[in-house]
Amino acid sequence: MYPTSSQHESVSQRRESPERSRRKKLRWDLAALIDLEAYQAADENEDRQKLKQRDRAFYLAESFNSAVDRGVVLRRWVESRREENREKNSGQISSSTGELTEEIWRKVRRWGGYGCILLGGLYTWGALNVTGRQVNVTLFWTVAVCLPLFLTVLGTLSLLNRKGRRGGGVIAPLLRDFALKKAQEAARLLRQRISSENAQRAEELHGLVRRYLAGHEGVLRVYTIHLGYSLSLGFAMGIVLAIVLFRLVSYQDYGWQTHTGWLTAERMHDIVEDVARPWSWIDGFGDGHGFPNLEQTEATRIYRNQPLLQPQPTASEAWSAFLLGSALGYVFFPRLFLFLIAGIRVRRIVSMEDFSKYDALWRRMTVATVEIAPPSPEEEVELPAGKQIRSVTEAEPPGISATESLLLLPSDNERLPDMERLRAGLIQEHSLDFGASEILPSLPSARRDLITQLAGREIHRIVLVQEVFQVPTDSLLKLLKAFRSEIRGVFLHIVLLGSGEIDENYRTAWNARLRSLGDARLLWHELVIPQENTTANLSGGGEA
């Protein structure tokens, strides 16, 4: 009947689940964040009781330790919901909203990256692939190294700068509003075109993502920056690849030119040497290899419209290496570095998410379910029901004299009216006179004594006074039965005494119980004597 320890055991058994090791690997990512939002939205119209059950059960099954971080729990929760959904539509491949979004995002990044590689490659190749003259190194350097470097620096600076002035700016909000408006228009057009069902789904997805992003603008920003860096890295890769490829499969002479007398070959060489510092220390990329040496520099000075001299293979190789080095050192690696930083920030920002707004879910999981279980059926103890009510023919009492009649008063009698009023009431209302009165003891042994004593007397009528609110109990019924069996033929009158109007409920209770005795010589009457001076002491009893 009390909870067995098996219930406790089952909980602790779950604790040893093998899932534990798997749990540690889970990390937050955009997919999980969006899914968290999506599942929240899906739960919005669910029955709360069911949700409570589900989430609390999840929390208990996972048996997190009490100090566990909200983020960890919620991440597990997302996972468990995904699993649940996967089970639900088993067979079909189903990825969650978040997974879908992340996939789309990843695809955009990947294909955008490829596109940028191609773009960067074509751009560089175009700049290199000139016929009939040398490639102007300065020009190429400006186009393929300087410009991208400038853009990288500019972009990064503007990002860093933005941190300082939140919400400021004029152009950004305008641009955003414009974009939003256009997006709305586009969506409206789109909605008209696709089937209503798909439209609804797309709208839902979009709504979810937006709903999520509304509260997480930081995340969106970091993700966008990451995307930007991915694309720009792709472009840099295109440049590098084009140079390498060109070096491998094509041949081009390089040259430099100037109007000023100041820029002598020596000066040019000095500049080139300085620029090449990042890689010139590497073996095999020194003077004459990683960048042109003085003679090579001198030999490749060109003048406009000057006919092509003979090819300069070693100088060209050095120049080509110089350009490659520049592209790598000033474009590719900085961008790679920024790309990696952005990647780290993406990871950081999703792991630093503030989960405080998921209060309802958190409460559902962490607050214990307190419920009251009604007793199980086998636990119910049915008592023998009161006996069936039998109809009783109430016999008329014959003329019994007062001396043959005994009044029994309860031992709790401080509140009873005094004897005279009681007697008057009994005679007036019910013609019940009595010769003697006794106190009815409340303990069974004393009652037994009283009965034996009464059995020896000539008594034909017992008038038992009871206060009406004294609910008839078994012990009273037993007393009546004892009277019946010990004092044969006696008439039993129960006087239900009240001080005001008698409550119908008491009447019902008395009727039901007394009728159940099926005693033809048992009668009961109501007597109302208003409470006035209730202090009359009747305990003396005795003859009237």
Added chain:
Amino acid sequence: MKIPAFVVAGQPNDGKTTVVSTLTEDDQMKISPIPGSTRMCRGYSMRVDGLDKVIIYDTPGFQNTGAVLEWTREHSREFVNPAQAFIDQPEHREEFPDDCEVLRPIAEGAAVIMVVNPALPVMQDNRYQAEIFRLCGATRVGLLNMRAGAQPQYLDDWTDLLKKEMNTWQKFDACEAVFTDRVELLKVFATATPEWKEQMDEVIVLLEASWRERLAQVAEGATRRLRSIVRYRTTETVSSDGESELLKQRLEKRVCDEVRKIEEDFRSEICRIFRHSQNHWQGGAELDVDIFSADVWELFGMSKNGLIIASALTGAGAGALIDVATGGTSLGLAALIGGAIGGVSAFMAAGSAVQMELPELRLGPLRIPRKKIGGQSVKAGIQRRSKLPGILLDRMVAYAEDAASWAHGRRGTEPTLSAERRNRSFCNELEQSPHQSEAGKLQALVELWYRTRESSVFIAGDQQQAIQESERWLTDRIERRLRERTMGKG
């Protein structure tokens, strides 16, 4: 006994079942004004996450007090556990089944809660019962089951007895008790039984947390429903102009039905949350009457500085609750304008609840109503400046309060809950709040919902954030109000 267990004992009809019912939030127990209606001993266990933590037994009460006392007096020295010994006598089970039922949990170590009714005098049997419990070595807690309405004539006598015979005692009104009272009582139980103190304290803490969760759930549900009402939109395509009158009625009915449905839905959720198998209470005019009846509107309206324009409501029924949002139209649609009200700009002031939007042509900022509505779709929803959201919110909060504070032991539908019903409008409270901005905040939230109802998709980020923030504020605010009403200010 490992788990705290309490057995409720006392004279029949003193309210034992009522006490258990209220404590265990079970409104299905048979409580009858006719004495002797409980015929068996039932254990109700308070479960925390499926594990029994506290058990409360309801019993029929002693039927043979004298006999039990005599036996116990005689044998209490002989046995370590007199209660068990009493039950173990085979003839006792035959002869005193009810009494054995009361003694059974005591034999297993349960503490006794002696429920007494201070409107009735102390009887010999009551004294005997207290003695039996003492002889059985049970921890005894006296419970003065105060009845609102009934004069506790014998309170002093009872207090004397309980002081003498019980380890501790407490007043409790099983029909009026709210959550705090219940917790208070459990705390008394906890102090009375040092061996279970820790377990009891834990249960109390969990119970309070669980209660707060329920209130939060209610508040969240109210906010959610209010939002869906404000955002609600129904659309119908019109085939010809001639249909307009019918169309108007149809749309209007749909909007009103939606409001009713949502309110109904909220109510049944509330009943589930507070474990009421039915609506026991009478809400009075502002809760039991249909939300669209003029009575309700006036009732709520009058408290709002008389801003309501009665003429828009009286006699017109729902027909007058309609407005055309897009204003002037040259169509044969004058009927659509119905009881539109102009010039009242205060929140919740306008009488119109349902609003229709006619199809229009949009050229940038220009909006030109279409000349014909045939073949066009007409949208209807809640009128922008309607009082409806305020009224609905008030009704929801009031209903939740009733449900949360209605003791489960209470039967019948005696009307009153508390007298100052009229002053309890939640919106009024917001208006009068010392934080000037509260009513304004609600107004702003409704406005935001309203403005963003067209598309839930393209809501600008800051707007979305503002909505989320305001929704949280409203939810917290409702929750706080419910907490104050059921748990005290603390």
